[in-house]
Amino acid sequence: MGRYAFGVDVGGTSVKMGLFDETGTILDKWEIPTRKENKGASVLPDVARSLLAKMAEKGIQEKDLVGIGVGAPGPVDDEGTLVSGAVNIGWEPFNIPKAMHAYINVPIKAANDANAAAYGEMWQGGGKGFNSIVAVTLGTGVGGGIIINGELLAGATGAGGEIGHMHMVDDETESCNCGNRGCMEQYASATGIARLARRRLEKDDEPSVLREGKVSAKTVFDGVKAGDKVAVEIAEEFGEYLGKGLAMIASVLNPEAFIISGGVSKAGEILFSFIEPPFHKYVFRHCGNAKFVLATLGNDAGIYGAAGLVLR
Structure with missing residues (x-):
């Protein structure tokens, strides 16, 4: 079996998710509502449940995952910490990979959502072939x-x-x-x-x-x-x-x-x-x-x- 990765894009209205193979080909994509009540406490548990359900549907185990990437609507440092929170979700500052590891034990990286989108365009979009x-x-x-x-x-x-x-x-x-x-x-x-x-x-x-x-x-x-x-x-x-x-x-x-x-x-x-x-x-x-x-x-x-x- 090949290896896979999930891409997660957390927005104020919905969370978009995609399943990719290791070459960067998208295999599936879907979204769930962003539940913002209680300072967005449900968002990451909802994301984890959705990813685990997709893994069960596709017969993917944790050992088959290269990792999960998360784009979040706020400043995110190199350690994956949402430095000053995310106002439109209600999140206060926290470390995203550490929080996600409570639900799924694979490598996890996080970035600001605009930075993640930029990375996507360079990797597989209009910026393909450029490095800067x-x-x-x-x-x-x-x-x-x-x-x-x-x-x-x-x-x-x-x-x-x-x-x-x-x-x-x-x-x-x-x-x-x-x-x-x-x-x-x-x-x-x-x-x-x-x-x-x-x-x-x-x-x-x-x-x-x-x-x-x-x-x-x-x-x-x-x-x-x-x-x-x-x-x-x-x-x-x-x-x-x-x-x-x-x-x-x-x-x-x-x-x-x-x-x-x-x-x-x-x-x-x-x-x-x-x-x-x-x-x-x-x-x-x-x-x-x-x-x-x-x-x-x-x-x-x-x-x-x-x-x-x-x-x-």
Whole structure:
């Protein structure tokens, strides 16, 4: 019999799980609800029960498992400790592998969920073939994951890769969700792009398809594809902020590639035409050969990356 690994991606609504063979091929995937009552006390026992049930179903014993990887929504250090808890689940700080070992005795590794997703994209997704990447998630916020020479960079307190909270604008009057003002995610996330659009539309009465309904990142890039002048201006402003921010990151980390995921990435490679010019304008030239690539694993990136923590 071959050897296997489980990848677990703990989210605020559901826990996604995948069974992989030792080559990294996914064999099965499923999910269970995240039960958050009592500070999330049921989450890991529920996960363990589900994994043990899957092992029984497939005839897999503990000795057949290379291990289990877990992605968690909070800062996780190199020892697998959730350093400051996970607010959207109610978890307080604890060591994830140690807690899981109470239910199943195999090697267990844990990482921040965005870092795990980055690892998945490098291992089996859009970043396959690269060894040093920065994954950039453009969703409700802007998330990031850093992998250099095949190693995840979690940082001293597990908060490495929080690129959405790089300071970009000094005179911003609105606060970011983190409490600071002028963070990258206020301009480059899906909500940030919609915010840029509303500000632009309020500036004058120039005709635009964006005046016809609810403004969103999707309607902005649909407008760009239709040749709408105002939509193009908004996309250029978005690209200026993101391209400049990624240039700063490249000048520090010198990655081979940026892997772009999240809802905004559904606009496709047209994004790159707005990100790459400012990136090349601001980047230190010896770090400017980084490629821009779309992620390919979608919502499965987290389970791939979690499994990759023990398989790769």
